[in-house]
Amino acid sequence: MPIWRRSIPSRALLAAALLVASPCQAQGEADGGNARQRAQTQGDSALQRLKGAVAGQKDRAEARGPDQLPDLPEATRRRAFEGLRHRKPAPGMDARARSALTAGQDSLAVQREAMAKRIGEALGLDAPDVTAIAGVAPPSAPHAWVPLLFASSSMPIPILRTYAAQLEKAGGVMAFRGVPGGMTKIGPMARLSAQILRIDPGCDGPACAMRNVQLIVDPLVFRQHGVARVPALGLIPGDPTQPYCEREDDSPVSRHIVYGDAALSGLLEEYARLGGTKEVADAQARLDRR
Numbered sequence: 001m002p003i004w005r006r007s008i009p010s011r012a013l014l015a016a017a018l019l020v021a022s023p024c025q026a027q028g029e030a031d032g033g034n035a036r037q038r039a040q041t042q043g044d045s046a047l048q049r050l051k052g053a054v055a056g057q058k059d060r061a062e063a064r065g066p067d068q069l070p071d072l073p074e075a076t077r078r079r080a081f082e083g084l085r086h087r088k089p090a091p092g093m094d095a096r097a098r099s100a101l102t103a104g105q106d107s108l109a110v111q112r113e114a115m116a117k118r119i120g121e122a123l124g125l126d127a128p129d130v131t132a133i134a135g136v137a138p139p140s141a142p143h144a145w146v147p148l149l150f151a152s153s154s155m156p157i158p159i160l161r162t163y164a165a166q167l168e169k170a171g172g173v174m175a176f177r178g179v180p181g182g183m184t185k186i187g188p189m190a191r192l193s194a195q196i197l198r199i200d201p202g203c204d205g206p207a208c209a210m211r212n213v214q215l216i217v218d219p220l221v222f223r224q225h226g227v228a229r230v231p232a233l234g235l236i237p238g239d240p241t242q243p244y245c246e247r248e249d250d251s252p253v254s255r256h257i258v259y260g261d262a263a264l265s266g267l268l269e270e271y272a273r274l275g276g277t278k279e280v281a282d283a284q285a286r287l288d289r290r
Helices: 008-064 074-085 091-123 127-134 157-170 187-197 219-225 264-289
Strands: 146-151 173-176 214-217 232-236
Touching (some): 146 157, 146 219, 157 187, 157 264, 232 264
Parallel strands (some): 146 173
Antiparallel strands (some): 146 232
16 A cells, blocks of 8 residues: 555645746846856957057057167178268267266265265264265375274274374375175164264264364275274375375285274384384374374
8 A cells, every 4th residue: 555645736836936936047047148148248348458568569569660680691690780880070079978978976975965864963083074975975084104093893992082083193095995884775884983983072063172183994904904803003105095096006005004992102113113213103103293
C-alpha cells in the first residue's frame, strides 16, 4: 500500500507555477536583449573614442616632425658634419654668449653673498666671517710664513677660543679637516665658528664683535702634512686660505709639524727648536708686540 500519492490539487498547483514562470522568463529574455543592445552601443562608442585618440596622436606626431635623425648614407653625414665644422663664425653671437655667462656668474656671486649674510644675521656672525665661510671673500694678504693650527670640532670650545685669541695676535689660521654634520651642512660649522670667534662668549646676535682669524675647512692640508691628531702646528710658506681646488699638487708645505696641547707660544718655540727659527720669527714678534 503506497504511503504517498500525487493528488489532483498538486497537479493544479504545478500547472499554475508553470504558467507564472513562463511570463517571467519571457520578461528576462527581453531584458537580456536590451542589456546586450546597450553593451553593444557602449562598445561602439568606446571604440570610436579610441580611434579618435589614436588619430589625434598620429596628427600631433606628424605636426612635431621626426624625433630622430634620418638614416643617411655615410658620405652625406660626413659632408653635413664637415659643413658644421666649417661654419661661418658669428662674433656677435659669441660676444652675447660670453656676456650672458659673465652676467650669470655675477648674479650667482651676489646670491651667494646674500645667502651668507642671512646666515650671519641668523647665527650672530658678522659679514666678513660669513663671507669667508661662504667662499666668496678674497684671500687675506699673504705672509712669509703663516702659522697654521690643525684643530678639530671635537676639541673643547674654551681651548679653541684660546687658540683663536693667540692666532689673532700671530696672524695665524685655524684649519679643520671637515664640517660637523657633513660637508653638505653649513649651519653646524657656522655655529661653531661663532662660538670660537666671538670675543664675548655671552654675546648673541649680529652685533657681536668677532676675532680677525680665518677658519678654513681643508682635508687636503691634513693629508699633505700627514696630521692624524690635533692640536698640531705648522708654518706654511704662502696663503693657506687659498681654496685647495686652486692650489697646485706640489704646493709648499710646512717643514715641521709640532704636536701637543700647549699654548701657541710654546708650539712656536718647539718649532724653532726643530730648526725653524726663521719661519717662526715673524709670528713670535707679533705675539710679543701685543
